[in-house]
Amino acid sequence: MAVYTRLSAETLAALVAQYDVGDLVSAKGIAEGVSNSNWLVETTGGAEGNRFILTMYERRIDVGELPFFLGLLDHLSAAGLPVPRTIHDRAGAASREIDGKAVALIEFLPGVSVGSPTPAQARAIGAVLARMHLATRSYGQSRANDLGPDASARVLSGHSEGSLGGIGEGLPAMMDEAARVAAEWPQGLPRGVIHSDLFPDNVLMLGDEVSGLIDFYFACEDAMAYDLAVTHAAWSFADEGATYRAEVGDALMAGYESVRPLEPAERAALPLLAEGACLRFVSSRAHDWLDTPADALVTRKDPMDFVRRFETYRSGGAGLFA
């Protein structure tokens, strides 16, 4: 979370003038997104509305992939999903440039991110995730998942056992587990465009209603059941991964299946998919942990949180998804 770039009022006003949104009224840099800078922008209003998120793509994101991400927002929004649409400028462009960096103006959606979801909220998330999967079937673009099980195994094996063990006792064992999960990874499951990072931070809620799914910058084509497994792992634990909240996990599954019942092969694969989901975050967090100076003013996310979740799936197996 950061704002990496300063934008003056003059620059912002000139940008806003390219859209049918009226004049600039307010712009606040917001602490969202780890790889982008974001501003909450308000205007006097026009055909496209009066409140927006302005995103500047700073790093990690390949601007060649922006049409995939921004088009996906438009596709899902048009399908009635609570996803912010991309505001196009007067010439129809979905993105523009400021000082050589790509920027996009995105619809602002209300809602807040819950800290400890209730079963009713988890059920709502499951249902909207399934609706999103169904809606992506008619989306014409694709993008490969570069953070799959092979990548997790490769990232972990790129560090020494000693450095991983320095973070946490159970972490070195994840190297072998990641290799096993990659080798056993299920093939042939029904695919779609998946969010692949649907943490509570990326869901806006008003009470028990999902008002927004945001931050699609890890979206890619992959098994839909894997996205469900990621979401299950992200939502169903408390106490830094130490406590499994069965009532939340069960409600998430029930919500998903109320819209899109799982095929038998998907259900059978879920424990392994959930292990893979955990290892995806274990590996990226371990990498960032070892890559970030301890005194840097960023919050390093503890990879052990997802080691504990992994162990729950490893020992609980199919029983967790019965």
Place this chain on the structure above:
Amino acid sequence: MAVYTRLSAETLAALVAQYDVGDLVSAKGIAEGVSNSNWLVETTGGAEGNRFILTMYERRIDVGELPFFLGLLDHLSAAGLPVPRTIHDRAGAASREIDGKAVALIEFLPGVSVGSPTPAQARAIGAVLARMHLATRSYGQSRANDLGPDASARVLSGHSEGSLGGIGEGLPAMMDEAARVAAEWPQGLPRGVIHSDLFPDNVLMLGDEVSGLIDFYFACEDAMAYDLAVTHAAWSFADEGATYRAEVGDALMAGYESVRPLEPAERAALPLLAEGACLRFVSSRAHDWLDTPADALVTRKDPMDFVRRFETYRSGGAGLFA
């Protein structure tokens, strides 16, 4: 700029319920304030409005001084100044606590911070600064300025010539200059409650109109002409302090005097007050520079910017304020 603390939707909703503002709709951590965390909060609305800045006081600020700062907002707002008022909770309190930290809900004001002010904008700033000074005369509370010329001299003399010289060639000479300015500091000038940090970042504008003065957490009792000197030094330069923009400085002065004409003693003191203003920022920036690891993810402000401004005032003298 940072958000140092995470607040869950549940915590935010419980806080909002203490005020007559309706229910929580949205909360975005915003990248403003170096010593506080801030959120832009939207609610369904009540007697106190529907959009607010929630500030959590993290460090630097002595919570015992909060009544001075929050009361000042209310006093100036009631006097018709474009200053956000403090929202009081249902029991009348101006601040509350979350997890042992003080928080306050502040009125949201529209407007954006200009990067390169026009003379018309500078004139508007000057006028509103003078109006603010006049309005503080009836404010009953006081707070000492702990960042005066003696403090600047002391901070600079606390570092070695070598370490200061490592930042910039002209910096070690500021040690003697700061001692001289402190010794010559004018006494007996008309005093009031001053903002003392009125950089463009702390002023919201809509076109040529000042829509908000914000971030009063350096406000204190001191010479009003010193506040004018701080504002002059903060607004009238370009090119990282290398270029003096006479048309901006002159417009700022004219705007101020259109509301509150300076006394002869104030006008005579301005060059020295402006030198002191520059040294106040030279000293704090030099201290932060030497105190902040080069690889920390915060933007260190270059003290040399204000060394250059100091040199303009030192060589230009009374001619700059004629």
